[in-house]
Structures are given as C-alpha cells and as structure tokens.
Amino acid sequence: MSDSLERLYHAVIAAKDLDPATSRTARLFQRGPAKMAKKLAEEAIEVVIDAVNGNSDAVIRESADLLYNLSVLWVAAGVRPEDVWAEMDRRERVQGIAEKLPKASADKPHAAKSVSDKSGATSKAAAKIAPPSASESVARRPIVALQSSRLKKRR
Numbered sequence: 696m697s698d699s700l701e702r703l704y705h706a707v708i709a710a711k712d713l714d715p716a717t718s719r720t721a722r723l724f725q726r727g728p729a730k731m732a733k734k735l736a737e738e739a740i741e742v743v744i745d746a747v748n749g750n751s752d753a754v755i756r757e758s759a760d761l762l763y764n765l766s767v768l769w770v771a772a773g774v775r776p777e778d779v780w781a782e783m784d785r786r787e788r789v790q791g792i793a794e795k796l797p798k799a800s801a802d803k804p805h806a807a808k809s810v811s812d813k814s815g816a817t818s819k820a821a822a823k824i825a826p827p828s829a830s831e832s833v834a835r836r837p838i839v840a841l842q843s844s845r846l847k848k849r850r
C-alpha cells in the first residue's frame with residue numbers, strides 16, 4: 696500500500712505545476728488548500744456513506760479518490776508519506792512497549808485518572824501523546840497502556 700501511495704504522491708508533485716486547464720491536480724493547487732480540504736472531506740463522506748450502505752465496490756472507488764485527495768493535501772502541507780509512516784511506526788513501537796509494562800506501573804493515580812472519561816475520548820487523547828523523553832518515558836507509558844476495559848477488570 697505504501698508503494699502505491701508514494702507513487703501517487705510523486706505523481707501529484709509532478710502534476711501540480713501543469714496547465715490547470717488539463718490537469719485536475721494543477722487545478723486543485725491553483726484553487727488552494729481550502730478547496731483541497733473540501734474535496735478531501737467530500738470524498739471521506741462518500742466513503743462512509745457507501746460503507747454504511749454496504750456498497751463495497753463504491754467504497755473501493757471512493758477510497759482511491761480519498762487517497763488521491765489526501766496525497767494532494769500532503770503535498771500542499773509539505774508532509775511527506777515517510778513522515779506519516781514514521782508516525783505510524785512510532786505508535787506501533789510505543790503501544791508494543793506499553794503492552795509489556797508490569798501491571799503495577801499502570802496503577803499510578805495519575806494514570807487511573809486519565810482513563811476515567813466514559814466517552815472514550817481519553818484513549819484517543821492518549822494515542823496523541825507526544826513521544827516521551829528518555830527521562831520521563833517510564834512514567835508516561837502507562838497512560839498509553841491503560842484501556843478502560845483493563846482498568847475495570849482490575850477494580
């Protein structure tokens with residue numbers, strides 16, 4: 696998947712300065728980030744509607760459009776695919792390490808407080824936590840490790 700996206704990303708870079716009369720990509724760059732963002736949001740909505748309706752063929756087509764429009768926005772924002780892969784790798788590493796932590800370190804009061812939100816927002820917030828520095832890594836990892844389901848089991 697990452698190969699296809701990288702090829703698409705480079706195709707977008709190659710097309711962005713072409714004639715907007717003939718290139719959709721160049722037209723999007725001419726119109727600017729707000730238009731790109733709107734197209735990306737529209738494609739995302741189309742994907743979810745098709746998924747909810749159980750139309751898998753359309754989900755595939757709209758997903759390809761979504762990834763194209765995401766690539767356009769990445770180029771405009773100066774984000775490279777490898778930046779995204781690196782963030783995904785970082786999350787995988789952090790979560791993998793957190794899973795292996797001893798239970799005792801997850802029982803610290805600040806960690807328990809952080810999972811008390813019933814809405815599920817906490818787990819999303821925890822996933823967004825910046826990588827800890829070496830000195831604070833042991834103290835902060837339990838926040839990532841805790842899932843509300845696990846906490847309930849422990850009570």
Ligand SMILES: N=c1c2ncn([C@@H]3O[C@H](COP(=O)(O)OP(=O)(O)OP(=O)(O)O)[C@@H](O)[C@H]3O)c2ncn1[C@@H]1O[C@H](COP(=O)(O)O)[C@@H](O)[C@H]1O
Nearest residue numbers: 703706707710713717718719720721734737759760763764
């Ligand atoms: N991968 C894509 C790609 N995926 C999707 N799309 C276009 O994005 C459209 C999806 O947006 P919409 O459904 O909104 O299209 P629409 O209904 O015609 O609406 P408008 O955008 O015209 O308003 C699709 O119909 C495709 O035409 C793409 N357009 C270009 N590329 C690639 O981008 C590169 C540059 O191509 P040009 O933009 O043609 O120079 C090439 O490698 C292309 O293959």
